[in-house]
Amino acid sequence: SRGLLDAMQEWVFRISGEGVFLDFKAPKEKTPLVLPSDLLGKKITDAIPKEEAQKAMRGIEEAIQTGATQTVELQIESNGKMRDYEVWFVAGGENEVIAVVRDITDRKAGASILEYHALYDSLTDLPNRALFHDRLQQAILTGQREGQSVSVLVLGLDRFKEINNTLGYQQGDILLKQIGPRLRKILRASNTVARFVGDEFAVILPNTPLKGGAVVAQKILEALGAPFTVEEMTLQVKASIGIALFPDHAADAESLTRMADVAMYMAKEAESGYAIYVSEQDHHSLGRLSLMSDLRRALDDDAQLFLLYQPKVNLQTNRVDGVEALIRWRHPSQGLISPDQFIPLAEQTGMIKPLTPWVLNAALRDRQAWRRAGLEIPVAVNISARNLHDPLFPEEVERLFSTSEASPEWLELEITESSIMSDPPRAMETLTRFSKMGIRISIDDFGVGYSSLGYLKRLPIDKIKIDKSFIIGYMTDSNDAVIVRSTIDLGHNLGLKVIAEGVENRQTLEKLISLGCDTAQGYYLSRPLPVDELARWLVESPYGLKAEENGGA
Numbered sequence: 001s002r003g004l005l006d007a008m009q010e011w012v013f014r015i016s017g018e019g020v021f022l023d024f025k026a027p028k029e030k031t032p033l034v035l036p037s038d039l040l041g042k043k044i045t046d047a048i049p050k051e052e053a054q055k056a057m058r059g060i061e062e063a064i065q066t067g068a069t070q071t072v073e074l075q076i077e078s079n080g081k082m083r084d085y086e087v088w089f090v091a092g093g094e095n096e097v098i099a100v101v102r103d104i105t106d107r108k109a110g111a112s113i114l115e116y117h118a119l120y121d122s123l124t125d126l127p128n129r130a131l132f133h134d135r136l137q138q139a140i141l142t143g144q145r146e147g148q149s150v151s152v153l154v155l156g157l158d159r160f161k162e163i164n165n166t167l168g169y170q171q172g173d174i175l176l177k178q179i180g181p182r183l184r185k186i187l188r189a190s191n192t193v194a195r196f197v198g199d200e201f202a203v204i205l206p207n208t209p210l211k212g213g214a215v216v217a218q219k220i221l222e223a224l225g226a227p228f229t230v231e232e233m234t235l236q237v238k239a240s241i242g243i244a245l246f247p248d249h250a251a252d253a254e255s256l257t258r259m260a261d262v263a264m265y266m267a268k269e270a271e272s273g274y275a276i277y278v279s280e281q282d283h284h285s286l287g288r289l290s291l292m293s294d295l296r297r298a299l300d301d302d303a304q305l306f307l308l309y310q311p312k313v314n315l316q317t318n319r320v321d322g323v324e325a326l327i328r329w330r331h332p333s334q335g336l337i338s339p340d341q342f343i344p345l346a347e348q349t350g351m352i353k354p355l356t357p358w359v360l361n362a363a364l365r366d367r368q369a370w371r372r373a374g375l376e377i378p379v380a381v382n383i384s385a386r387n388l389h390d391p392l393f394p395e396e397v398e399r400l401f402s403t404s405e406a407s408p409e410w411l412e413l414e415i416t417e418s419s420i421m422s423d424p425p426r427a428m429e430t431l432t433r434f435s436k437m438g439i440r441i442s443i444d445d446f447g448v449g450y451s452s453l454g455y456l457k458r459l460p461i462d463k464i465k466i467d468k469s470f471i472i473g474y475m476t477d478s479n480d481a482v483i484v485r486s487t488i489d490l491g492h493n494l495g496l497k498v499i500a501e502g503v504e505n506r507q508t509l510e511k512l513i514s515l516g517c518d519t520a521q522g523y524y525l526s527r528p529l530p531v532d533e534l535a536r537w538l539v540e541s542p543y544g545l546k547a548e549e550n551g552g553a
Contacts, residue, residue, distance in 0.1 A: 013102040014092065014164045017064050019044040019057050022096065048076050056087065056099075063089040063097050073104075121195040123173055128182045132194035132202055136253040140246050147459055150246040151205040151213030154260040154269065155220065156296075158238040160199035161354050162392075166399065167230070174230045175237070182226075186219045187279040202257065210245045210276065217241045217274040240267035242275035249277050262289045265296070269349050292349050294331065295342060296428035299358055304330050307362050308528035309379070312499060313520045313543045315513050320414065320543050324380045324521065325363040327355070343384075352384045364406040366531050375538050375545060382444060385419035389426050394433040401437070408438035414465065416445050428459060432498050435460035442499065445486060457494050463519075465492045468502025472520070475507055488515050
C-alpha cells in the first residue's frame with residue numbers, strides 16, 4: 001500500500017477500522033495543515049475535535065462496511081486558524097481505509113463570495129432584489145400561516161440624478177452607502193432593508209398592518225430629512241415612498257413589490273412624501289404608472305433606451321445638413337414601445353425631466369463619435385414644455401457641456417410652438433440663455449399652435465419647422481398648400497430657415513424646392529436610422545456627406 005501512497009498528490013493517511021493512524025504521506029507542495037510529530041499510533045479522537053472525529057469515524061465505518069467511497073467535510077484548526085477539508089475514505093486492506101484529505105478552505109471562500117454577490121448589493125452591503133424577494137416570500141408564508149399582515153415599502157430618492165450630474169457618480173455612491181445605516185437605526189432587526197437599483201430601496205415589515213407601514217414611512221422620511229455629509233459637503237435629500245399590504249393588495253411577493261413601486265411613483269407625482277397603493281384605481285391608471293415606473297428603471301439600466309436619427313437634407317445643396325434624434329424604448333417584456341405611448345405620459349408625470357437629459361447626453365456622445373470619424377453634422381433634440389419652463393434645465397445643459405468634450409454649436413433644440421406660448425416670458429428667458437450658449441433653436445410643429453407673430457419675431461430662434469400634417473396634405477388639400485407656401489414666405493421674411501418634415505414622395509419634394517423651402521426630412525429622403533446605419537448613410541447616400549467634404553471619411 002506504500003506504493004499507492006507515493007502516487008497520491010494530497011495528504012494521504014492509512015487508518016485502521018478503530019480510527020488509529022497507521023501511516024501517512026504529505027503532498028509535495030507545502031500546505032497549511034500542521035500534524036503532530038507523534039501522529040502514528042494515535043487515534044483520530046485524540047488528534048481532532050470530538051465532533052469532527054465522530055464524523056470521520058462514521059465515514060470510516062461505512063467505507064469498510066459497504067466498500068464504497070465515503071466523503072465527509074471536516075473543520076480542523078491549523079496554525080491558530082480554522083480550515084475546511086474534504087476527506088475521501090476508501091476501503092483498503094482488511095479492516096482499514098485510505099483517507100485522502102484536500103484543503104477546500106479557499107474554494108469555500110470563493111463560493112461564499114459568489115453567494116454574496118448573488119444575494120447582496122456590492123455598494124451598500126444591503127440585500128439585493130433577489131434576496132429581498134426570497135425574504136418577502138417567507139414573510140408572506142408566515143403571514144398566511146399566522147394570519148398576519150405584511151407591509152412592503154419601496155423608496156426612491158427625489159432628484160438623485162441631479163446629485164450624480166452635479167457632483168459626480170462617486171459622490172452619489174457615497175450618499176447611497178449612508179441610506180442603509182439611517183434606515184436600520186429606525187427599523188427592527190426583523191425588518192429587511194434592501195437596495196434594488198440606482199436610488200431605489202425597499203423595506204419588508206412583517207406582522208405590520210397598513211397603519212404601521214405609514215408610521216414607518218413617516219419615520220423614514222424624517223430620518224432621511226436630516227442632512228447628509230458627502231466629502232465635507234452637506235446635502236439635503238428628499239424621498240418618496242410607496243406602501244402596499246399583504247393580503248389586502250396582493251398575495252404574492254412580485255405583485256406586492258410592483259404595487260408598492262406604483263404607489264411610490266404616485267407619491268413622486270403628488271410630491272406627498274408617501275402614498276398607499278389604492279386597489280380601487282382603474283387598470284388604465286395602474287398600467288400608466290407601471291409603465292412610468294419601468295421607464296425610470298430603464299434610465300438607470302441604459303440598455304433599453306436608444307436613439308434613431310433622421311437626416312435633414314438641404315434643398316439648395318442636396319446634401320444632409322443635420323439629423324434629428326428620436327428616442328425609442330425596447331421594453332424587456334413588452335417589446336418596442338412607441339414614443340406616442342410613453343412620451344405624453346412622461347410629460348404628464350414629470351418623467352420627461354430626467355428623460356430629456358438622457359437623450360441630450362446620448363445624442364452628443366454619438367455626435368462626438370461621428371466627429372472622430374470625420375463626419376461633421378449637427379444633431380437636433382426635442383425638448384418639452386416641462387423642460388422649457390424648468391428654471392434648472394438650462395443649468396443642466398450647461399453642465400453637460402462643461403463635463404464633456406461636446407460643443408454647443410453641435411446642438412439644435414426643437415421646441416413646439418404650443419410649449420412656447422404656454423408661458424411666453426419664461427420661454428423667452430430660457431431660449432435666450434440657450435442662444436447665448438451658442439445652441440441653435442427651431443420651432444417644431446409650426447402652424448398647429450396660435451403664436452403671436454409680434455412675439456415670435458422677438459424670440460432668439462433660427463428655424464421654423466412646418467408640421468408634417470400640412471406637408472403630407474400638400475398635394476391633395478388646397479388649404480394645406482396655402483399654409484405651406486405662406487409659412488415658407490413668413491419664415492424667410494423673419495430671416496429664418498424653414499424645414500419641412502413628413503416628405504414622403506418625389507412630387508412633394510419638388511414642390512418644396514420650387515417654393516424655396518430650405519430643408520426637408522421624411523421617409524422619401526431617409527427613414528430614422530440606428531447610429532451605425534446613419535454613419536454609413538452619411539457616406540454612401542446621394543444626399544450624404546462626400547468624403548472630400550468631410551475630411552476623407
